[in-house]
Amino acid sequence: MKKLKLLLGIMILGLIINPFLSKNIYAENIVHIYFFYDEVCAHCAEENLYLIGLEDRYSNIEVHRYEITQVDENNLLFEDVKTVFNELDALTPYTVIGGVSLRGFNPTTENDIVRLITRYSSLDYVDVVNKVLLGEEVLDTDFDSLELSEVDLPFIGPVSIDSLSIFLAGILMGFVDGFNPCAMWVLLFLITMLINTKDRKKMWILGFTFLFASALFYFLIMVAWLNLALQITTIVWIRIVIGSIALGFGGFNIYQFIKSTKNPDIGCEVTDRTKKQKLMDKVKKIVTEQKLFIALIGIIFLAVSVNVVELACSAGLPLVYIDILAYNQLSMPVYILYILLYIFFFLLDDLIIFSIAMISFKVTGISNKYSKFSHIIGGIIMIIIGFLLIFFPQIVMFNF
Amino acid sequence: MKILRITALWCSSCLIMKSRWKVVFETFNEIELIDYDYDQDEKLIKQLQIGQILPVLIVFQNDIEVARIIGEKSVKELIKTFEGLSK
Secondary structure, eight states, X not given: OHHHHHHHHHHHHHHHHHHHHTTOBOOSSOEEEEEEEOTTOHHHXXXXXXXXXXXXXXXXXXXXXXXXXXXXXXXXXXXXXXXHTTOTTOOSXXXXXXXXXXXXXXXXXXXXXXXXXXXXXHSOOOOHHHHHHHTOOOOGGGOOOOOOOEEEEXXXXXXXXXXXXXXXXXXXXXXXXXXXXXXXXXXXXXXXXXXXXXXXXXXXXXXXXXXXXXXXXXXXXXXXXXXXXXXXXXXXXXXXXXXHHHHHHHHHHHHHHHHHHHSOOOSEEOOOHHHHHHHHHHHHHHXXXXXXXXXXXXXXXXXXXXXXXXXXHTTTHHHHHHHHHHHTOOOHHHHHHHHHHHHHHHHHHHHHHHHHHHHHSOOOOOOHHHHHHXXXXXXXXXXXXXXXXXXXXXXXXXXX | OEEEEEEOTTOHHHHHHHHHHHHHHHHSOSOEEEEEETTTTHHHHHHHTOOSEEOEEEEEETTEXXXXXXXXXXXXXXXXXXXXXXX
C-alpha cells in the first residue's frame, strides 16, 4: 500500500508541477550552440526566434550568435568552421552543437537541436567550434553524428535502430507487465459472472468497458509521468536516481522469482481474503445491476481501482519505459503512439481471454507459471536499464 | 477414492486444471468428486488448512487422507500420482 501511495504521489506531482517546471530545467553540462546567420535571411530570423524560445526553456544552453555579413571576424570564423566540417558550400542559417553541424532551418532541424541538447546535457562532448576559436587541432573523433543506423526489415523496409529499439522495448515491457497477476483474477471473476448472466450483449458492453477503462487509466497515468519526465530528463542526478530505482525494482522482482522457486507448487496465491471478497461483492453487484448506465459507472470505477493495484504491482516497468521515451526526445504524437503500443501489449493477455470468453462462452485462464517468469524477465530488464541509465545513458537514448 | 476439489472462480490455475482433471478422472473410474469453492465454503476450507496455493485436491481412501495435490500439474504428473494411489 505504501508503494502504491508513493507511485500515485509521483504521478499526481507530475501533473501538478509540470507547468511550473518548464522554465527551471538545468543540468550539469552547459550546451553551447553556435548560430551563424545573415540579418536579411528569413530562415535565420525563424531559427533565431526558435533559439530564443529554447533559451527560455533550457537554462543550461548558451547560444553564440554570429552575424556574418556585417562582421568580418564572424565571417572568417564561419569559413573556418565550414572548412573543418568540410561543408564549404553551406549557407546560413548554419548551426553547430558539439561535433554536429546543422544546415538550414526546418522542423527537422528543430528536433535535431533538441536531441543534441538532451544528448550533451548529460554526456561529455567535444565543442568543435570552441576548438576552432582556440586554434586547437580538430580530430576526426571530435565529430559526432545525428545519422541513424538502419536495419532492413522484411516487408517493412529500412527502419532506424532508434525507433526499432523503442518499438521492441514497448512490446517487450508491455507484454511482461501484462503478465503481472495482481489484477488478472478480477477479469476472470468478472467474465465468469458475466457468462452466468447468459446475456451476450451485457457481457460485450461491460467487458469491453472494463478493458477500455483500464487502458485509459493506464494511458493517463503514463502521460502524466511523461509530462514530468520530459522536464527532468536533462538533470543528471535525476537520471541516476531513476536508474537506482530501476535497479531496486529489478532486484525486488528477481527476489520474488527466487522466492517462488522455493515453492514447487505453481498456482493462484490466496492473499488478502477480505479485500478480495470486497472486490468480488462489487463485481457481483455490477453484473446483477438492472440499469445498464449504473453498471457502466460501476465497471469504470472497478477498472480504475483494479489498475491502481496493477500499477503498484508492475514494479516500475511503465515508469522506466516512459523514461526511455523521454530520453529519446520524440514528438508528442510519437510519444502517444509508443504509449499506446505499450498498453496494447500490456492488455493483450486480457484481450485474448475476453475474446475467447465472448466467442465460446467459456472462461480460459493463463497458467501462473508465466507470471512467475514475468518476475525474472521484468527483473532482468529493469536491472539492465537501471545499469545503463547510470553508467551508459547514451544507450538508453538509443544514440548508437 | 474420494476427492475434495478446492477451487475459486477467479483462479486462472483452477481454470487451466479443469481440462486436465477431466482427462484424468475419465481414466480412473470409481472416483467420488466433491467440489468446494474457496470463497463460498470458507468455514470448511479453514478446517482443511489448505495453505496459500490453489487449486487443491485432497484424496481420501477409506476416509483417510492419502494425498494432497496442490497447484498446476500436468496430465502425466496427475496420472502418475493416481496410479501410485491405486496400487
